[in-house]
Amino acid sequence: MIIIMKVSATVEEINSIKARIEAQGLQTHISQGQERAIIGLIGDKTAITADNLLRLPGVERIMPVSRPFKLAGRDFHPEDTVIILNGHPIGGKQLTVMAGPCSVESREQMLTIARSVKAAGAHLLRGGAFKPRTSPYSFQGMGEAGLKILAEAREETGLAVVTEVMSPEDLPLIEKYADVLQIGARNTQNYALLKAVGRSHLPVLLKRGMMSTIEELLMSAEYILANGNSQVMLCERGIRTFETYTRNTLDINAVPVLKELTHLPVIVDPSHATGKWSLVKAAALAGVAAGADGLIIEVHHDPASAMSDGGQSLKPHRFAELMTQIGRVAVAVDRTV
């Protein structure tokens, strides 16, 4: 951590800060420039609240030096994390494709879609039983009945199931049925929930909030890792920007940035990132070309009648076509599907 002093800071102010820092067991390193001094802090900074240093006389700004994500970062864990699920590796050379409807709506709907995405080559089945909806008047999900349908679909197709958990209270129930726990974009910084899934034995698919920086996403992953669960996948699903033509803005840069900063697998969600089915193909292929380890794609056999997200769901035949195209781009970047 570095303290940048004001141009007008006095020697007394600098010495006073130095004494305060050293009283907490850290060392300081003062560099006097032409205009102003800067003070470097060396040692264990956990006793220091950076923000507070701003209150000391003569201080202009504080600049962090170390990355705050110790477990999620590559500095001390350089090799890629690979999560093995039903024998399928997530995070290695082979891509992982998760597909299915936004919501579980009925047994028939779910089984129909599960069969079609399995046939097209998907590796995991997605489907929400607990649904976060902007309006309290919208369909809120089937709850446990939906989880049972998902379990039946898994039994029939062999596809592992990823489904969202919205509250710590629901976790014991969901753990009985799910293979992967999804944390949705609105809950990326729901720390009570992150701690709860951090104590689960199931892998977690952590979606980036529409308002989360890359660093905040990694700090949310850090909550899960620090609570004992090392099986975390990160999901870029579009951020909120001034552009309103699309539902969200896919931050494709985040893919190579995350691959540089963290060892955790990176998944792209082209459905939420665009909000429009006709754009999903371009976003999915861009994700693969940019180096993502996998994709999560919404598929519905009758999107005009879907109870949620019909506008961004692919029909099964288009998903099958897309799987072929994903395969071609994967090969072009030395990956497989």
Place this chain on the structure above:
Amino acid sequence: MIIIMKVSATVEEINSIKARIEAQGLQTHISQGQERAIIGLIGDKTAITADNLLRLPGVERIMPVSRPFKLAGRDFHPEDTVIILNGHPIGGKQLTVMAGPCSVESREQMLTIARSVKAAGAHLLRGGAFKPRTSPYSFQGMGEAGLKILAEAREETGLAVVTEVMSPEDLPLIEKYADVLQIGARNTQNYALLKAVGRSHLPVLLKRGMMSTIEELLMSAEYILANGNSQVMLCERGIRTFETYTRNTLDINAVPVLKELTHLPVIVDPSHATGKWSLVKAAALAGVAAGADGLIIEVHHDPASAMSDGGQSLKPHRFAELMTQIGRVAVAVDRTV
């Protein structure tokens, strides 16, 4: 709701949509312009998922007409909601000032600050016992011990207590000690939590998420209202923008916009909205001038040693000065403190 057809849409496509809509019990109203047709939907649209209509052949865009916040909006509830707390009205001509530290840190800290803000004229006492922190390694709050300290501070000063609830699990405990439940910015769309506080008998201070639109904030309020709790205050606490000089960007426009759209009281948080104590005065006075019904301000007697948010906390003497200035601006806009 209005469906805008493509320029290339055919008569068959228009008729097919008309039939589909009418089959769900709604009426349609077709207007044929020079370039394209538009279809108006009349009747109860709850059976329609707007997004899905995009999937029908010939459709270009969907435009909502009605406001989705029925209980929070002024259309059917024109008069201001006034919440009475310990005899103090929140939402009327008199302003409400809530003040206190970010976190409860100790009995002595809390009582010292509580006495000073009471003396300066604050109406409510703030203080967090459960703290949402970006890092799992930061201070996470004192929990129930902190709640007990808050209750003691209330007993001594007579100030009602507002404190944050982060999870439905913690609600029964917090309800035993708090007078107002705060929903933090990271939980604005934590629907499980909104439903839980919607079933509480305590008033709720709902903070706008750093990337929530005004409409989403009102829809989150709608969750609470629809679950039976009509005592909701909205809090503008700064949104996230490209500007990084300040911690957040106070959306001062949101104050008059909310006053137009909703009958609920509107509170401004100049501490989080700026992130820097030297900017708090300007933001607080701007909030009053713009028509806010109250302010929530962080105060700490030793901010350089605070366990959180020291950089944005006012010292008690500055808070007392600010109360005087708030009083002067309040009079200038025909309000009182």
Place this chain on the structure above:
Amino acid sequence: MIIIMKVSATVEEINSIKARIEAQGLQTHISQGQERAIIGLIGDKTAITADNLLRLPGVERIMPVSRPFKLAGRDFHPEDTVIILNGHPIGGKQLTVMAGPCSVESREQMLTIARSVKAAGAHLLRGGAFKPRTSPYSFQGMGEAGLKILAEAREETGLAVVTEVMSPEDLPLIEKYADVLQIGARNTQNYALLKAVGRSHLPVLLKRGMMSTIEELLMSAEYILANGNSQVMLCERGIRTFETYTRNTLDINAVPVLKELTHLPVIVDPSHATGKWSLVKAAALAGVAAGADGLIIEVHHDPASAMSDGGQSLKPHRFAELMTQIGRVAVAVDRTV
């Protein structure tokens, strides 16, 4: 255009608006819903300033229906525009790669880089002689001397030259040397400049402003088209968002959106969109996979000594490797390089 009336609007207010609109030669179409009325306007709306209708009693909102970009849009020009430059088609099945340094710095620098990008397979040479810099104290470009060097590099390599024009005053000079005129991101809405290049005979590469919506970008293209120049390429170069880890956020969604909305060629700039050389490969390949018609990439043989944008420039051998990878992804999406 549609006028949405307030719930409280009276019949007199509706009739008054109807009369006012019809007095300007348009037809109206009134649809009375359950809550409120909406008024559709049919006919030539150029005499109407939408914004002003908000001032009429009873009006709540105005919603545009038609797209405002008539020449740039596909509605009346469905087939792709292909610009032929030195026999190379821009906007067809073959991709176009533009490469070179940010700034022309010297004859030797420019010729060295020009030869290397030519050898690697680039189609156009980029290089700035007039540089828009945030600081008045930074290098502002070589001016005409730089243009002469660019012309020499073209002569030797056969590569057509794309270079930035910052002011209408400079246009006659730049037209003597350039093959393509670049409008930079800070000038996307510099209408005096857009009108000037609209009267030029040279093709224009129009960069999206870092905070321009897709619609505003198309309206800026419309300025050029409406002034008589039909040879316009659009360039997505990253937008400004809350994420600060990268210099900008590549809006990869904009690629398929623009391909849907407009017939003009779409170019992606992975250098500015990321701001960091190690991310350029991922962004470039994502651009190709998403359907871009070309790329513009910064290359420098000694980036650590570059006078601008060294941090985001590729070294020639990495650019050559990238050209191979671009070729592979291009084939995977049925394009060629």
Place this chain on the structure above:
Amino acid sequence: MIIIMKVSATVEEINSIKARIEAQGLQTHISQGQERAIIGLIGDKTAITADNLLRLPGVERIMPVSRPFKLAGRDFHPEDTVIILNGHPIGGKQLTVMAGPCSVESREQMLTIARSVKAAGAHLLRGGAFKPRTSPYSFQGMGEAGLKILAEAREETGLAVVTEVMSPEDLPLIEKYADVLQIGARNTQNYALLKAVGRSHLPVLLKRGMMSTIEELLMSAEYILANGNSQVMLCERGIRTFETYTRNTLDINAVPVLKELTHLPVIVDPSHATGKWSLVKAAALAGVAAGADGLIIEVHHDPASAMSDGGQSLKPHRFAELMTQIGRVAVAVDRTV
């Protein structure tokens, strides 16, 4: 400037950077922390392009220390700049109110509005003769005929005239008629234009771009100051964010931030910052309460017929009421009107 090395950086890499920096005449200061080294640069950094240092082996990040705005900043010019115009001081204790229509539309319109804003107590008259419009098909301003009308309005009312200049080419003409040159939000980083007005003898009202950071705004002011014109006013007119309910988001925080960072007068434009007349009062009063030195407000006697910005223009009687309210809030913050 500080160079943060990677955790993995070697001693050779650190020494190599040290040698490179020192070869350019600067001193270095190396601080070895527990995880990594940081290198401070001391001396004249104009020969260093910060961005390029990223290219040196072992470098992770570069952090600037000094503020880049030397002339606009308070570090070396602590006292407020006061611009005297026709005897009226801009930037002192007295507030400055500029008012008038968006566009000059006719002699009668302009004189009618000029008389009304003069009567209400405005100090300057605004009105555009050259208009930057998103669409090439919208009214582009009356040009010189409009300037002549503005001059006539000044002669009759005694109000100094502020009007926009869009291109260096138009400057000589506009200088003949105007008292203050306005740089619009779309041209905040049009450096050719900034250099041109930097050579003018007239004061400049520099609007913040909807995408400009506070630092970029100050750097744009620096262009004008560095070219010899010291009479610059800064105008906060709303930035672009994800919130679309209002046309822009008034960054009220920017007012106290600018007052801390710069000695130049700060003006708030509540009309563009909100885009809706009913919100102008709240935004104007907030601006005064936050410490702005003045306001620029759009007024039109017949906004429903205005050729631009009718939706956000106040009618003269509302402007007169607002002047009274501005006066009351001004007194409450120890200012006058």
